[in-house]
Amino acid sequence: MLPLLQINHLSIDFSTEAGLTHALRDINITVNRGEILALVGESGSGKSVTSLSILQLLPSPPAIYSSGEIIFSDDGQSSANLLKRDRYGMQDIRGNKIAMIFQEPMTSLNPVLTCGNQVMEALLLHKKGSRAEARQRTIAWFEKVKLPDPEGIFNRYPHQLSGGQKQRVMIAMAMCCEPSLLICDEPTTALDVTVQKTILELIKELQQQSGMGVIFITHDLGVVAEIANRAAVMYKGEIVEQGATEQLFLSPVHPYTKALLACRPVNHQRGERLPVVADFMEPGREKAVKSALAPVKENKSEILLSAQKLSVWFPVKKNMLGKALLYNKAVNQVSFDVYKGETLGLVGESGCGKTTLGRALLRLIEPTAGKIIYNQTDLTARKKESLKELRKEIQIIFQDPYSSLNPRLTIGAAIAEPMKVHQLHSTDKQRKDKVLELLEKVNLRPEHFNRYPHEFSGGQRQRIVIARALALNPSFIVCDESVSALDVSVQAQVLNLLNDLKKEFGFTVVFISHDLSVVRYISDRIMVMNKGQIEESGAADDIYLHPRSAYTQKLISSIPKGITTG
Numbered sequence: 001m002l003p004l005l006q007i008n009h010l011s012i013d014f015s016t017e018a019g020l021t022h023a024l025r026d027i028n029i030t031v032n033r034g035e036i037l038a039l040v041g042e043s044g045s046g047k048s049v050t051s052l053s054i055l056q057l058l059p060s061p062p063a064i065y066s067s068g069e070i071i072f073s074d075d076g077q078s079s080a081n082l083l084k085r086d087r088y089g090m091q092d093i094r095g096n097k098i099a100m101i102f103q104e105p106m107t108s109l110n111p112v113l114t115c116g117n118q119v120m121e122a123l124l125l126h127k128k129g130s131r132a133e134a135r136q137r138t139i140a141w142f143e144k145v146k147l148p149d150p151e152g153i154f155n156r157y158p159h160q161l162s163g164g165q166k167q168r169v170m171i172a173m174a175m176c177c178e179p180s181l182l183i184c185d186e187p188t189t190a191l192d193v194t195v196q197k198t199i200l201e202l203i204k205e206l207q208q209q210s211g212m213g214v215i216f217i218t219h220d221l222g223v224v225a226e227i228a229n230r231a232a233v234m235y236k237g238e239i240v241e242q243g244a245t246e247q248l249f250l251s252p253v254h255p256y257t258k259a260l261l262a263c264r265p266v267n268h269q270r271g272e273r274l275p276v277v278a279d280f281m282e283p284g285r286e287k288a289v290k291s292a293l294a295p296v297k298e299n300k301s302e303i304l305l306s307a308q309k310l311s312v313w314f315p316v317k318k319n320m321l322g323k324a325l326l327y328n329k330a331v332n333q334v335s336f337d338v339y340k341g342e343t344l345g346l347v348g349e350s351g352c353g354k355t356t357l358g359r360a361l362l363r364l365i366e367p368t369a370g371k372i373i374y375n376q377t378d379l380t381a382r383k384k385e386s387l388k389e390l391r392k393e394i395q396i397i398f399q400d401p402y403s404s405l406n407p408r409l410t411i412g413a414a415i416a417e418p419m420k421v422h423q424l425h426s427t428d429k430q431r432k433d434k435v436l437e438l439l440e441k442v443n444l445r446p447e448h449f450n451r452y453p454h455e456f457s458g459g460q461r462q463r464i465v466i467a468r469a470l471a472l473n474p475s476f477i478v479c480d481e482s483v484s485a486l487d488v489s490v491q492a493q494v495l496n497l498l499n500d501l502k503k504e505f506g507f508t509v510v511f512i513s514h515d516l517s518v519v520r521y522i523s524d525r526i527m528v529m530n531k532g533q534i535e536e537s538g539a540a541d542d543i544y545l546h547p548r549s550a551y552t553q554k555l556i557s558s559i560p561k562g563i564t565t566g
Helices: 047-054 087-093 115-126 131-144 150-154 163-175 193-210 221-227 245-250 255-262 277-281 286-290 354-361 384-391 411-421 428-441 446-450 458-470 488-505 516-522 540-545 550-557
Strands: 005-016 019-031 036-040 063-072 098-101 181-185 213-218 230-235 238-244 303-318 324-339 343-347 369-374 394-397 476-480 508-513 525-530 533-539
Touching (some): 019 047, 019 063, 036 047, 036 221, 047 181, 047 213, 098 163, 115 150, 115 163, 193 213, 193 550, 221 245, 238 255, 255 277, 324 343, 354 394, 354 476, 384 394, 411 428, 411 446, 458 488, 488 516, 516 525, 516 540, 533 540
Parallel strands (some): 036 230, 098 181, 181 213, 343 525, 476 508
Antiparallel strands (some): 230 238, 303 324, 525 533
């Protein structure tokens, strides 16, 4: 019997103004029926290009298929080279025989169509039957993917659903025509650990029921261990290693695979310096890295910031006169202290109130009740105009660096802007010198000064916004999910950078994340938040290793631990 999919000697180039860019070089992959193959690597390694080439979704030009073939065999007897199929031949394959779940459900779903109609569209295109039958099958699939109120969700629009629910709609859309091959392109990257766990279990359950083959693209080796039978590791457009998942974890051969395994925070003690890819790719550096530790700041008794019975309520229902009848209590009667020089981790699922609390501390969202005392100053009593002088001291690093940078400003201008606003340094040249110094501190080069945000990778943009936050030499920084969507190796670089800068500048950090393994690694103390309130708090290792509340235990049990590498 023929394999379900064979990619043989595939090479793809992209034509650019600067010449040809080699995206894939001589790729060889086999996917069998009933197995899950993980495609692992960082952004830019060629994972998504490989998956998009299977369905001929790469625009050509600029994509040039230099060599190779993609052989698909739906029945195991006959086969076809997908690269030789024309547009109409591929239409029968896409969504029907081979389906794909994309990384970002909000941009993959049509905002002007209801979720039910979008799934029905695939059924009406590929399967025989009336609209009424297609509707029933759609609702049945919504039940299969465990969506609450399937009939209600049928009539809802994508913006009315949570991230996890949107991803389930995408899974229902991909699965409804019962494909032989399912391609999952980073389907859980930006999801909470608990939602991620349910999505992974769901994909595995549906795969076992239908016996289909799955290509699961990810940069997280913990996720690979949870879901995959085999894994192929990609680096700079090449497959550097592939084999059974357990074998890959227990005895990795290629330095890049070793690097990806080593730089996960879950494999390191708190404060230990995380290795990065370069440490493994350059001979002789691997051993040196293991002994390099970043000193952990001791907790001090001096309180820098204190929240006292802080509440942030949003009205969700009003009467005819505009008086609020019902509130969403995003933050409700929360009290805690932040000590000078510490890193306080704030964890919880999406919707628990973490980001609202972080922004309320900086008065970016107005508190409904309570007090915020910063350095013995009551921030809640200050008028907005008088807060400007305090903005130098308290900064925020946002979750999405791209949307927090002005696309029309060069990064040099973006970093210099807050210095101008607060009249730091007397001349433009002094400010430029300071920007160049900051760029060097976040491992960027002087020639980056005149480039625009779109010219950088996600990890580089995150380092740019860190540099901008440090431009005013603040005492207090809120990091809002600042490493959530980064590759594991880029995440390691950013976490090391934060530890190094914290040691150098001595600022205090509130580090917000849904990833408890990252929070445990970087924090002195952890607060767990649930439904607008503090569920429990304590020393980082105590919360991680001995959680008291059932909610925290659920969060920790959802972390993909991976296969123990000893």
